[in-house]
Amino acid sequence: METILINFLENMPTIMLVIIAALSLFTLGKGADFLVEEAVSLSVHWGVPKMIIGATIVSLGTTLPEATVSVLAAFQGNPDLALGNAIGSIIADTGLIIGIAAIIGVLPVDPTTIKRQGSIQIGVAFLLVFLALPFFSKGNEGVIYQWMGFVLLALLVLYIYISIKWAKNSSEISPDIHEEKSPIFIQIVKLFSGIAVIIISSKILIPSVEITALRIGIPQGVIAATIVAFGTSLPELMTAISSVRKGHGELAIGNIIGADILNVLFVVGAAASVTSKGLTVPLDFFYLQIPTMIIILLVFRFFAKSKNNLIDKKEGMVLLLLYLVYLVLNFTWLI
Numbered sequence: 001m002e003t004i005l006i007n008f009l010e011n012m013p014t015i016m017l018v019i020i021a022a023l024s025l026f027t028l029g030k031g032a033d034f035l036v037e038e039a040v041s042l043s044v045h046w047g048v049p050k051m052i053i054g055a056t057i058v059s060l061g062t063t064l065p066e067a068t069v070s071v072l073a074a075f076q077g078n079p080d081l082a083l084g085n086a087i088g089s090i091i092a093d094t095g096l097i098i099g100i101a102a103i104i105g106v107l108p109v110d111p112t113t114i115k116r117q118g119s120i121q122i123g124v125a126f127l128l129v130f131l132a133l134p135f136f137s138k139g140n141e142g143v144i145y146q147w148m149g150f151v152l153l154a155l156l157v158l159y160i161y162i163s164i165k166w167a168k169n170s171s172e173i174s175p176d177i178h179e180e181k182s183p184i185f186i187q188i189v190k191l192f193s194g195i196a197v198i199i200i201s202s203k204i205l206i207p208s209v210e211i212t213a214l215r216i217g218i219p220q221g222v223i224a225a226t227i228v229a230f231g232t233s234l235p236e237l238m239t240a241i242s243s244v245r246k247g248h249g250e251l252a253i254g255n256i257i258g259a260d261i262l263n264v265l266f267v268v269g270a271a272a273s274v275t276s277k278g279l280t281v282p283l284d285f286f287y288l289q290i291p292t293m294i295i296i297l298l299v300f301r302f303f304a305k306s307k308n309n310l311i312d313k314k315e316g317m318v319l320l321l322l323y324l325v326y327l328v329l330n331f332t333w334l335i
Helices: 002-010 012-047 048-074 079-106 112-134 146-169 184-216 222-233 236-246 247-272 289-304 313-332
Strands: 140-145 279-281
Touching: 002 184, 012 048, 012 184, 012 236, 048 079, 048 184, 048 236, 048 247, 079 112, 079 184, 079 222, 079 236, 079 247, 079 289, 079 313, 112 140, 112 247, 112 289, 140 146, 146 247, 146 289, 184 222, 222 236, 222 313, 247 279, 289 313
Parallel strands: none
Antiparallel strands: 140 279
């Protein structure tokens, strides 16, 4: 089936490949959004606190596109696409999405969230950099080995456990995320429909991007860290905009912090664990992708820990500007 799909796409004009990739990105975002809604609805039916839903299911749901794309890319022998998508998504989530959300509305910051999840966010980013260093490999490029992927997945389980424990001990009342209730059977069908849309979209997206990148001479890593990363970050973007417009900007902050953590533990961990060779880290990642990820996360943390417990419009513009500079550098790097 995959061979037939690839052969079909290879015979398509480049402009049609771009359109197919764009449609795949759109359905990825819609599928993940659909999945999150139904997961939340099921959890409400089962009596799970909504704060736990936000800390685990919502973040896991909005990170599914990155995980699906990266796992399939790694399984098909494209590690730079897998890793570039994960790192690029962290940059897009923190720079683009938080930047836009802060510009269009109010983003209050919960000091406890920044102290707990925010510290984990920075910690796992530096852990990823440490694991990616060529120090662990025999060549000039770094390798995130399969056993490292299993370690990251184990840390993911620990993170979810700790998040649930923190949520249960919190006295904060979560706002209604999903009010309408339909029969549980219908919700389960919708949930699996969302998963199917995500997987199918990912299977179409990856070869479309690969073929297009090959034709126009752009490395897969650059495409993954920019266009694909932006597309798979659409669920976080839509969640952030919706939260801000409804006056729940703190939900946007929490979702992005959770998504950044999951991009390392879930996305990179799952992608590395499905291939015996691990994920190769190209040298050029150490020149732009990885430094940008660390810089933008540190700037975000600096803004989040300000005395007014708020990320204002000016700070949002700084984060957005950093992301735009990153995009420009990605493509001027090729000239």
